[in-house]
Amino acid sequence: MARLQNLPPRLQPLRPKRPAAPSNPDSWRADKRTAAQRGYGYRWQQARAEYLQAHPHCVMCLREMGLLGMPTADVVVECAKRGVPEPVATVVNHVTPHRGDWRMFWDRGNWEPLCKRHHDSDAQRRDGSGGQRNRIGPDGRPVGSMDDR
Numbered sequence: 001m002a003r004l005q006n007l008p009p010r011l012q013p014l015r016p017k018r019p020a021a022p023s024n025p026d027s028w029r030a031d032k033r034t035a036a037q038r039g040y041g042y043r044w045q046q047a048r049a050e051y052l053q054a055h056p057h058c059v060m061c062l063r064e065m066g067l068l069g070m071p072t073a074d075v076v077v078e079c080a081k082r083g084v085p086e087p088v089a090t091v092v093n094h095v096t097p098h099r100g101d102w103r104m105f106w107d108r109g110n111w112e113p114l115c116k117r118h119h120d121s122d123a124q125r126r127d128g129s130g131g132q133r134n135r136i137g138p139d140g141r142p143v144g145s146m147d148d149r
């Protein structure tokens, strides 16, 4: 069972209490741990809430509305003027899929606020062109789909 030796380490368990035997760099996907144990736990909820407070609007909606890059307060005013609801973001999306890489997972430069609709359609788009859903991991097994929620 020869594994590629030049792969960067991908899995750095956050909880030393739970040595999850990262023998396979992609095992985080196949493992049976809960989302919380994979890093979507309390710390993520906190960071996510904080991020969405600072970036409350879906960037894709803003782009569609021509409001991208406008200060939040101005977006609120503009939406009120147009009589449309604010494009509230509820999901923090990883622009580049982190694939279990904790540095990418926590890199806020790699985050973007999205509404659920755009998050779902974006995920589908990325999966559509032979994306992650049918990707084959370095161990030769198919890699499952990504879930950032």
Ligand SMILES: [Zn+2]
Pocket (backbone or CB within 6 Å): 058, 059, 060, 061, 062, 087, 114, 115, 116, 117, 118
């Ligand atoms: Zn949106």
